[in-house]
Amino acid sequence: MTFTVTLQPSARQFDVARDEPILNAAIREGIGLPYGCKDGACGSCKSRLLEGRVIHGAHQEKALSAAEEAAGLILTCFATPQTDCVVEARSVPGAGQFAVLKMPGRILALTRPSADVAVMRVQLPANQNFQFHAGQYIEFILRDGARRSYSMANAPHNLGTPAAIELHIRHLPGGKFTDQVFSTMKEKDIVRMEGPFGTFFLREEAHQPIVLLASGTGFAPIKALIERLQALDSPRAAVLYWGCRSRADLYMDDWVQAQLAAMPLLRYVPVLSEPRPEDHWTGRTGFVHQAVMADLPDLSGHQVYACGAPVMVASAQRDFVERCGLPESEFFADSFTSEADKQTP
Known part of the structure; x- marks a missing residue:
């Protein structure tokens, strides 16, 4: 029926x-x-x-x-x-533009930029025209049918040769998928995937300045948005606030610094919540969304793209709208809910 x-x-x-x-x-x-x-x-x-x-x-x-x-x-x-x-329900133009495909992928590379983050490059099948918006995610389909979601960290124009998607995976001890990634998984292994999914992508018709807000590996889809802005030669000013615990958790800080040289309209504000003595940190500290509020108390003319821990995303949405005048319709988010988050009442 x-x-x-x-x-x-x-x-x-x-x-x-x-x-x-x-x-x-x-x-x-x-x-x-x-x-x-x-x-x-x-x-x-x-x-x-x-x-x-x-x-x-x-x-x-x-x-x-x-x-x-x-x-x-x-x-x-x-x-x-x-x-x-x-x-x-509000419609999201472009959200259904590309076909959702099930496909195999081959792991091309698996590197560890920090102790608990792996960067995985997965080769796409040549016989399927996989298309997506920068910022969307794919789901890995595990042997028992369980699924795990990860945002693609590269924009569609930047897949390389052979074409591959980039994923940033944080190790969650006991995690059904991440334990494999950090122990037995290796290059040339085959994985099963489905995508693209999600409505977290750049609203390209807009003109407002952009706040890019990330915590931890929430940086992955934000990285894809930065690549997309660069490819568009966008005239929009953008500022990236990346919140992590310690300096080592800014696992692609060098990549961001390189983009600053190529993108004069991009600014970067890293924020550490728990800097270690050995970090010798002289930058911003505290909660990352509060750093945004301190710098931009009036967000009424901005768009915000926030990604990462659910508590950060929820706090940012509430405070930006209630205290900084951000129109609710201009807050776009991808909340990284873990399996533990989903099972908690």
């Missing part, structure tokens, strides 16, 4: 199976709805149910509270329709 979902205000319609999340059907049909994790943890897909009835799967309270659900809000990633539905 299928039901018809109508989106407002776009009036687009698509069919959804009774046991299928609305978002899955939208992705399949190439319809651009906002979303992030697809796992009921980040809240990026939050929309309003205007008509009809849905059933929600188990999801994070922080993504959709009981009060919000009672007020008619839904998570399209976990809401399955039980009747025809009308859903109010």
Whole structure:
């Protein structure tokens, strides 16, 4: 049995199976709805149910509270329709532009720029035309069917020869995938992938100055956005705030410094939360989003692209909107929810 979902205000319609999340059907049909994790943890897909009835799967309270659900809000990633539905959701131009493909990949290189971060380059199959927006992510499909998501850290024009995507993977001890990456995985191994996914990419039609906000390996998709800005020869001013614990965690600081020489409109502010004595750090310290607020107390004319730890993304969105005048519609985020995050009530 299928039901018809109508989106407002776009009036687009698509069919959804009774046991299928609305978002899955939208992705399949190439319809651009906002979303992030697809796992009921980040809240990026939050929309309003205007008509009809849905059933929600188990999801994070922080993504959709009981009060919000009672007020008619839904998570399209976990809401399955039980009747025809009308859903109010903003469209994301370009989100459904490229086909989602399942494909094999071969590991070309696996390096360790820091103790707990691996940079992996995965060769794309030559017989599939894999296309994506800078900032989107792919999912690794593990042998037991489990999936793990990682943002692509290079822009589509910068895949190299042979064509390969770059991924930044932080080791989470006990992690089903990351333990393999940091122990048994090696060059020439074959992995299974599916993508592209996500609505975190540059809104190229905009003209506002840009704040790029990253914590830890949230730098990966931000790196792709910087490459895209450079390829466009963009006239927009951009500033990168990269928050890490210690100096060693700024694992691609040299790469950023090199871009500054090539991109006169790009500025860079690294921020350490727990600098070590051996770091001899004289730069900014504290919470990275608070460094943005100190430098840019008025964000009303900016766009913000934030990526990394869920607590950083949530704090930045709240404080930038409430205290710095950032229009809520100009905050774009990719919250890196771990499996532990998804399983915490």
